[in-house]
Amino acid sequence: MLAESLYRDHRVPGLKNTGVISAPSWIPAEPVPLDEIMLTLDSVVAEPTITGEEPESALVRPLATIDARYRRYHDAIRDLAAPRLFENRLCFRLLELDWAQPGMHFGQMGFFDAVDTNEALAHEFAAHHLSIDSDRETVMPRASMRRLTFRKLIADPFDLGRRPLMGAIGTLTIRGGDSPSVVLHQRDSASVSGGGGMAHLLPAGIFQPSSVIPAAIAADFSIWRNIQREYAEELLGHDEYDGSGKPIRYDELEPFTTMDEALRDGHIRLFCLGVTLDALTLAGDILTVAVIAPDTYDALFANAVETNSEGSMPARAFPFEENTLMWLSESKRLSPGAAAALHLAWSNRKVLLA
Numbered sequence: 001m002l003a004e005s006l007y008r009d010h011r012v013p014g015l016k017n018t019g020v021i022s023a024p025s026w027i028p029a030e031p032v033p034l035d036e037i038m039l040t041l042d043s044v045v046a047e048p049t050i051t052g053e054e055p056e057s058a059l060v061r062p063l064a065t066i067d068a069r070y071r072r073y074h075d076a077i078r079d080l081a082a083p084r085l086f087e088n089r090l091c092f093r094l095l096e097l098d099w100a101q102p103g104m105h106f107g108q109m110g111f112f113d114a115v116d117t118n119e120a121l122a123h124e125f126a127a128h129h130l131s132i133d134s135d136r137e138t139v140m141p142r143a144s145m146r147r148l149t150f151r152k153l154i155a156d157p158f159d160l161g162r163r164p165l166m167g168a169i170g171t172l173t174i175r176g177g178d179s180p181s182v183v184l185h186q187r188d189s190a191s192v193s194g195g196g197g198m199a200h201l202l203p204a205g206i207f208q209p210s211s212v213i214p215a216a217i218a219a220d221f222s223i224w225r226n227i228q229r230e231y232a233e234e235l236l237g238h239d240e241y242d243g244s245g246k247p248i249r250y251d252e253l254e255p256f257t258t259m260d261e262a263l264r265d266g267h268i269r270l271f272c273l274g275v276t277l278d279a280l281t282l283a284g285d286i287l288t289v290a291v292i293a294p295d296t297y298d299a300l301f302a303n304a305v306e307t308n309s310e311g312s313m314p315a316r317a318f319p320f321e322e323n324t325l326m327w328l329s330e331s332k333r334l335s336p337g338a339a340a341a342l343h344l345a346w347s348n349r350k351v352l353l354a
Contacts, residue, residue, distance in 0.1 A: 001017050001018065001019050001332075002125075002129060002143045003019065003125055003143060003279040003280040004016075004017065004018070004019050004020070004021060004279040005142070005143045006143050006145060006151075006279065007021045007157070007279055010022060010023060010157075010158075012027065012276065012340055012343070012344075014343060014347065015339065015340060015343045018329065018334065018336055018339035018340070018343075019278055019279050019280060019336040019339070020276050020277070020278070020279065020336040020337075020339055020340045021157070021276065021277050021279045022274065022275065022276040022277060022340075023158045025097075025099070026097060026158070026274050026275045026276070027273070027274035027275075027276075027344070028099040028102070028272070028273075028274055029099075030348055030351050031271035031272065031273055031289060031344075031345075031348050031351050031352060032099065032102050032271060032272045033269075033270065033271055034223060034224060034270035034271060034272055034288065035270070036102060037102050037103060037104060037223070037272060038101060038102070038103040038104075039103070039104050039105075039106065039221060039222070039223070040103065040104075040105045040106070041092065041105075041106050041107070041108075041221050042095075042105070042106070042107050043107075043108060044107075045093075045095060045107035045108075046161065048113075048161065048162060048163050048164045049161065049162045049163070050117060050153060050154055050162055050163045051072070051113070051116060051117075051164075052072050052073055052113075052115075052116025052117045052120055053071050053072050053116070054150070054153060056149040056150040056152075056153045057073070057120045057124070057150040059124070059127070059149075060073070060120050060123040060124045060127060060150070061073055061076060061120070062076045062080065064076075064079075072112070072116040073115060073116045073119045073120045073123075074088070074112040074115040074116055074119075077115065077119065087111065088110045088111050088112040089110070089111045089206075089208055090108060090109075090110065090208055090209060090212055090217070091108070091109050091110065091111055091113075091114070091166045091167070091206050091207065091208040092106040092107075092108065092109075092166075092167055092207045092208060092209075092221065093106055093107040093108060093109035093113075093164050093165060093166060093167070094106055094160060094165045094166075094167040094275070094284060094286075095107050095160050095161070096160065097275060099274075104286075106167065106207075106221075109164045109166060111166065111206065111208075113164040113166070114164055114165070114166035114283065117154070117163050117164065117282070118281035118282060118283045119281070120150055121150060121151055121154070121280070121281055121282055122280050122281045124148055124149075124150050124151060125143075125148065125151070125280060128144075128147045128148060129143060129144075154282070157277055157282045158277075163282070165282075165284045166206060166207070166283070166284065167206070167207040167275075167284055167286050168204065168205065168206050168207065168283065168284060168285050168286065168337070169204065169205060169206075169207050169223055169226050169227060169230070169285075169286045169288060170200065170201035170204040170285045170286070170287055170288070170337040170338070170341060171201055171202075171203055171204065171227050171230070171288045171289065171290050172201055172273075172287070172288070172289045172290070172338075172341040172342065172345050173201075173202060173203070173289075173290050173292065174289060174290065174291045174292065174320055174345070174352065174353075175292055175294055175297040175317060176291050176292060176293055176294060176297075176353060177293070177294040179319065180291075180319075180320040180353060181317035181318060181319050181320055182317060182318050182320050182342075183202050183317045183318070184199045184200065184201065184202055184318065184328075184334075184338060185199065185200045185201065185202035185203075185204065185234065186198075186199055198333060198334065198335040198338070199328070199331075199333045199334050199335065199338060200334075200335040200337065200338050201287075201335075201337055201338050201341055202234060202235070203227065203230030203231050203233070203234040203235065204230065204234075204337070205226060205229070205230040205233075205234075207223070207226055207286065208220075208226075209221070210229060210247070210248050211246060211247055211248075213246065213247055215247045216246070216247035216248070219247055219248070219250070220247075220248075223272070223286070223288065224263070224270065225248075225250065227270075227288065227290065228250070228255070228256050228259050229248070231255065231259070231300075232255055232256070235301055235304045235305065236255060236301070236303065236304060236305065237305040255300060258299075258300065259300070262292070262293075262296050262300070267292065267293040267295075267296040268290055268291070268292050268293070268296065269290070269291045269352075270288060270289070270290055270291075271288065271289045271291075271351075271352060272286065272287065272288050272289075273287040273288065273289060273340075273341060273344040273345065273348070274287055274344065275287065276336065276337065276340045277336075278335075278336040278337070279336070285336070285337035285340065285341075287337060287340060287341045287344065289341070289345050289352055291352055291353065320345075320346075320349075322346065325342050325343075325346055328342065329342070329343075
């Protein structure tokens with residue numbers, strides 16, 4: 001939350017002390033139907049200016065030998081403290097977005113490209129704003145850029161040519177009807193490389209193809225397909241679509257065929273709320289909402305799992321109402337993406353639940 005104060009001019013209106021920042025042009029005036037957003041993908045784009053191996057990040061890269069530091073931050077994580085899920089998979093890199101069209105433009109990047117900048121930013125901030133004395137953590141009362149050399153090198157966090165921004169898609173799932181409700185995901189710190197210990201959106205996952213085979217990349221360059229795979233993995237217990245298999249036959253396999261039919265029939269309605277950043281790591285969230293009719297929701301997730309490879313789901317859904325959302329916000333357990341999605345969805349509930 002402290003890092004948010006470094007970007008006071010970029011707080012999301014009505015949202016404070018949640019660790020969320022965004023540019024005014026990154027949040028549309030109201031939720032945009034997902035099928036209205038044009039996605040474009042370039043296979044060859046200019047490399048980002050900053051990669052994470054600059055001298056300015058040296059102090060947060062551990063020593064690999066007595067006289068040399070790890071070249072990039074992911075090398076240190078891999079050797080010293082790798083979580084269970086830690087692979088350099090192909091991801092879609094956000095380059096531009098325009099809500100007037102509306103459209104989003106992407107390139108390609110590796111998962112570790114984001115780790116090398118995001119984790120370095122987080123640890124640099126902690127090194128200068130957190131001290132441990134007699135087993136007690138003390139946080140500085142005020143954030144300062146003065147000694148944050150790597151963060152100052154990045155400068156404008158919304159300059160997408162300067163650093164690689166991996167698009168993570170977080171979906172606020174609303175079971176509609178007369179008493180709408182939402183379910184959140186308690187992420188396990190030992191199993192994920194980011195957001196451990198926080199309550200996050202369910203489903204959520206990096207915007208990436210299910211396989212590196214060209215046919216899969218083309219088929220999976222779709223926010224809806226990404227959301228479907230995450231539903232299958234996180235709520236229904238499917239094996240991870242880890243980038244090594246054959247292209248998915250979405251028109252033949254469940255639950256994809258049932259989801260597609262529900263989408264066509266209007267029993268699932270999809271919207272995009274915009275894009276936000278975690279102020280500490282500058283990791284990005286493409287925030288979406290899926291409003292699912294009660295009968296459809298109950299049929300799709302009748303056999304939903306209680307735990308998955310990244311964490312656990314609470315035994316009950318949370319009512320989508322003001323008092324509950326306020327309680328969740330005040331708990332300080334929400335991830336920045338979840339806090340932003342709940343706030344923006346509640347602010348636009350008339351559009352979403354119409």
